[in-house]
Structure formats: structure tokens, C-alpha cells
Amino acid sequence: MSYTYEYARPALTTDCVVFGLDDEDLKVLLIQRDIPPYEARWALPGGFVRVGEDIDESARRELREETSLKNVFLEQLYSFGHPRRDPREHVVTIAYYALVNLLEHQPRADTDARKAAWFPLDDLPTLAFDHGKILETARERLRGKLRYEPIGFELLPEKFTLTELQKLYERILDEEIDKRNFRKKVKKLGILEETEEVQSDVAHRAARLYRFDQKQYKALLKKGFNFEL
Amino acid sequence: MSYTYEYARPALTTDCVVFGLDDEDLKVLLIQRDIPPYEARWALPGGFVRVGEDIDESARRELREETSLKNVFLEQLYSFGHPRRDPREHVVTIAYYALVNLLEHQPRADTDARKAAWFPLDDLPTLAFDHGKILETARERLRGKLRYEPIGFELLPEKFTLTELQKLYERILDEEIDKRNFRKKVKKLGILEETEEVQSDVAHRAARLYRFDQKQYKALLKKGFNFEL
Numbered sequence: 072m073s074y075t076y077e078y079a080r081p082a083l084t085t086d087c088v089v090f091g092l093d094d095e096d097l098k099v100l101l102i103q104r105d106i107p108p109y110e111a112r113w114a115l116p117g118g119f120v121r122v123g124e125d126i127d128e129s130a131r132r133e134l135r136e137e138t139s140l141k142n143v144f145l146e147q148l149y150s151f152g153h154p155r156r157d158p159r160e161h162v163v164t165i166a167y168y169a170l171v172n173l174l175e176h177q178p179r180a181d182t183d184a185r186k187a188a189w190f191p192l193d194d195l196p197t198l199a200f201d202h203g204k205i206l207e208t209a210r211e212r213l214r215g216k217l218r219y220e221p222i223g224f225e226l227l228p229e230k231f232t233l234t235e236l237q238k239l240y241e242r243i244l245d246e247e248i249d250k251r252n253f254r255k256k257v258k259k260l261g262i263l264e265e266t267e268e269v270q271s272d273v274a275h276r277a278a279r280l281y282r283f284d285q286k287q288y289k290a291l292l293k294k295g296f297n298f299e300l
Numbered sequence: 301m302s303y304t305y306e307y308a309r310p311a312l313t314t315d316c317v318v319f320g321l322d323d324e325d326l327k328v329l330l331i332q333r334d335i336p337p338y339e340a341r342w343a344l345p346g347g348f349v350r351v352g353e354d355i356d357e358s359a360r361r362e363l364r365e366e367t368s369l370k371n372v373f374l375e376q377l378y379s380f381g382h383p384r385r386d387p388r389e390h391v392v393t394i395a396y397y398a399l400v401n402l403l404e405h406q407p408r409a410d411t412d413a414r415k416a417a418w419f420p421l422d423d424l425p426t427l428a429f430d431h432g433k434i435l436e437t438a439r440e441r442l443r444g445k446l447r448y449e450p451i452g453f454e455l456l457p458e459k460f461t462l463t464e465l466q467k468l469y470e471r472i473l474d475e476e477i478d479k480r481n482f483r484k485k486v487k488k489l490g491i492l493e494e495t496e497e498v499q500s501d502v503a504h505r506a507a508r509l510y511r512f513d514q515k516q517y518k519a520l521l522k523k524g525f526n527f528e529l
Contacts, residue, residue: 147379
């Protein structure tokens, strides 16, 4: 079966940049391509949008099919449409991104992918297509998000130490942060609730545990702020 | 001539939300469609992406063809891909937006458009397709931009009064702003240079003229801020 159109049209895909945080690193989810072009090259999970399929659903389906990841909250990032970004033909891609707790999302390769795996951002293979550029755009967006919105709610345990929160920021920003300055600024945001509890099972002096004030957190998500470190 | 593809693919368009500021209002540029669907309905300027044409160029071309506007700095807004947003078939659109000085951009209808005109945002006709939703998304983005970035450089004369700057913010935000608070906050940003000059030809007491400190302005464009009013 084939499809005939009166006017030529570019092909349309979606691609997903899924960032994963663990205790060590900020990583990105890649698949190893099983078909040409760029066979055996690592790439962002993604594929062709079906007619009649919403683009958000297309991104979720491709992510699921190629990596088995489900229940990931994908946000639209940007569309890339350079005529020669794909050697086959003019393919426009709508990119999405997400940030997840890596430990809760173990990938398993499926359709069109040989492997699926988390890669540390400072040790990436050469990516297929313009996926390196798409990844860089997503990384900038994520850094920007951190500056304007509270982050961490779905990435940290319910109760966490300020050191854990700082490490999360440091991994996303990829720079060391001054501890005193960070604590002062993050407390000023008013999204943290000090609990009565401290860490257990630690060799050093047990640190105070905090949790997010959900109401304040949601209000700031809406209102935004500028968190300069 | 027709084009045959092995797999069915959605059609792809670009649409442009061009906001225009004059002394009175924030307006948006619309065209009256000359062809079905939605013939005679007002809509955002836009049209089909050609194979081999970059999507940014497609947006600029459609804007030029339908309204004669050139040299407009379009930024990508968001892509809309609901399968039933166009009655003809599944059409995905990549939306762009811009903010221009209306007085420097007088539209003239062309290809596929009967008319092209500026409409005040508080007095809009019913728009074709999902263009009302696209416009609303652009409006939110513009408000957000104002909060995080300096704005006004290309919209105000080289030298302007603080009242002119405040009016610009009020028109974009669609709300009145407290004068004293606004002045305090905008001065604190450090992007304004006080000149030695005052207004001429005014009946009331002549107000001081300011200009933007280009270096600071550019630095803040990059760094961002949170301008809460």
C-alpha cells in the first residue's frame, strides 16, 4: 500500500531527550539504532508520527516502543526542520524532553533498537542525525528551568537533606555551588518544610530532613522566580 | 504531478502570531482566508512547509506572501498536532511568534488572503482552526518573556520616558502597574541610562528621557531575571 498526495510534504518524527538523575550523574537515555541510516549508531529514541496520532502521543509511543519507558512526563522542547538533517529525505522532528529518577526507569531495547541505555552527559558517543544539537538544546532548557521553577519534587525522596537538594542542582547545572549561598537562597523561596527528623544510619552527624511544601511549590511553579546562584 | 510515499504522513504547516504595539493597544496580525476551509474567516498567517525548505524560512515566507511583512524576527513558539485540528486531514503546525512596532509594519494582503489587518486583542473575530488556542499560547509566552527578559528595545524610540516604558509593560501584561513600584524595579535592573534631555513639545512638565544601556541589556537578555510587579 502507498499514499499519494497532490503536493510533496516533509516527513514528520518526534524525538525524546530523557534525562535521568541518579546519585552520581545526570544521564541521558539513548538507543542503538538497528536500521539504516546510522545503523549501530546511538541516537535519541523517536520515530515517525502516524496519521491521526497526536504528536504528544507519538512521542510517548516511540519512547515506549524503543526503550520500554512508560509514565514519563514529556514536555515539548522545540522543532528541528533543516532540510538535510536526515540523509533519507526532508524530515522535520518535534523534540520532547523529560527529567526522571533514573533508578525508577530501567530501559529495555525494543522495536528498531538494538540496545537502550543511560549515558553520562560527560561521556557520550557520537550521536546520529542532529541529535547532538537537540540534546544540547534540551540541556539548556533544563538549566533554564532550574532558574525559573522549583525542581526536584519527583526526583528526591519525600524527605531529603539540603545536601541532597544541592547535589541535584549541581548535577543539572554541572557546576559546584557555594553551600552557604545555596541554603540561604533555597530557604528564602519558602518551598521547604523542616521536619522533626534527621538522617538515620549515617556515620557522620545526622543532617536535618526537609520536605517540599506542596502548596508553595505549586504556587511557585505557576509564578516562577529567578534563582541565581 | 503527485507524490507517493510508502507510509502515510501528516501534512505540515507553519503559522505566525505577530503582535504589534502602537500607542494604544497590543494587536495581532490576522488575514482573512480566501480559500476553504474556513473561507472568509480570519486566521493567523501561515501555510504548508515545502519539501527542502527550512521551517523557519517557511514561516517567514508565508508571513511575507500573505501579509507582505518582512524583516520580522520570528521565534519558534510551539507545535500543535491534534489529528482533528484541521477538517481537511491531519495537519501538524509549527507556530512562531514575534513582537513588532506596529507603525513600522503595515500589512498588505496577498496570496490566499483577502485582507490582512491588525486586530486589538480585546476585540478579536472568531478565528479559523485552533488559531485561538495558538494565539493564547503566544500571549502567555509573551507575558512570560516580559518577566524573564528585558523587552522594549525594538519597540520604543531611542530615547523614551519611564511612562512610555511603563505603558509598554501595561499593554503586554494587560493590567495597570503601580508607578512607584515599577520605577523602582526597572531602575534596579540597571539597563536604563538617564540622558541629559527631557521631552519637548509637551503641555505638562517635561519628563526625563532615558535610553537602554545596550551592554547591560544584552547581558540581561542572556542571564535573565525575574521581574515581579
